[in-house]
Amino acid sequence: MKFKAEINVMPLRTLLDPQGKAVTGSMKNIGLAEIHNVRIGKHISLEIDASNKEAAQKKTEEACKKLLANPIMEFFEITLEESK
Amino acid sequence: MKFKAEINVMPLRTLLDPQGKAVTGSMKNIGLAEIHNVRIGKHISLEIDASNKEAAQKKTEEACKKLLANPIMEFFEITLEESK
Structure with missing residues (x-):
């Protein structure tokens, strides 16, 4: 079976996010x-071959x-979702 | 009203994604x-003050x-969703 995973990797909420802070500042400059409160992280999409959804979830976490x-x-x- | 937006910014599907390609290759090396088919973009979360959802959507698109x-x-x- 084929699965498609969408992953968000974000800076921990307890940490400063300097890139997000800079973008928040720029928002003011462009009106x-x-x-406010912009935070910037990564979005990753990938495909996995696995025998079932649990296995796919485990692989993705790894x-x-x-x-x-x-x-x-x-x-x-x-x-995670099965892809057609 | 306050809204919270979650935004994914991804490389166009018709373009190569060299960062994603590199990560796909690394997946093999770590077993x-x-x-496969890893694609990497940005995930951005932000908050907006707007009078209604349409206005918030418009601001976010801008x-x-x-x-x-x-x-x-x-x-x-x-x-986009209203934040409590």
């Missing part, structure tokens, strides 16, 4: 002062822990 | 060859077009 996210600075969220 | 995404290389998806 969008109503926008990929996040080993390669895609840095747990000291980031957390990740996974959305 | 996750079942994972921010994406003016600042967050490069339309020549990227497309964006917005998910």
Whole structure:
């Protein structure tokens, strides 16, 4: 079976996000002062071959822990679905 | 009213994604060859003050077009909800 995973890797909420802070500042300069609290992370989409959804979830978590996210600075969220 | 937007900015599907390609290659090296077709973009969360959902959507699209995404290389998806 084939699965498609959508992963968000974001800076931990307790940490400063300097890139997000800079973008929040820029919003004011382009006339969008109503926008605030910008946080910027990564969005990753990938495909997995696995025998079932649990196995696919496990593989995806392993990929996040080993390669895609840095747990000291980031957390990740996974959305998994079977792809047609 | 306060709204929260979750935005994905991804490389256009018709373009190569060298960062994603590199990560796909690394998956094999860490024993996750079942994972392929990795694509990497940005995930942005932000808060907006607006009088209604339509206004918030419009502001968010403006921010994406003016600042967050490069339309020549990227497309964006917005998910908007009222924040409590």
